[in-house]
Amino acid sequence: MLTFYFLVWPVISFAILAILIVALRRDIRAARKSGDAML
Secondary structure, three states: OHHHHHHHHHHHHHHHHHHHHHHHHHHHHHHHHHOOOOO
């Protein structure tokens, strides 16, 4: 069970990171289109 946990958590953390990056890129793209600044 412990080895399963060690194999799975990098996959979960990578998936969360990928979701955040995709959302951030989408926000930046939308901000560029509308002419707003991100920060």
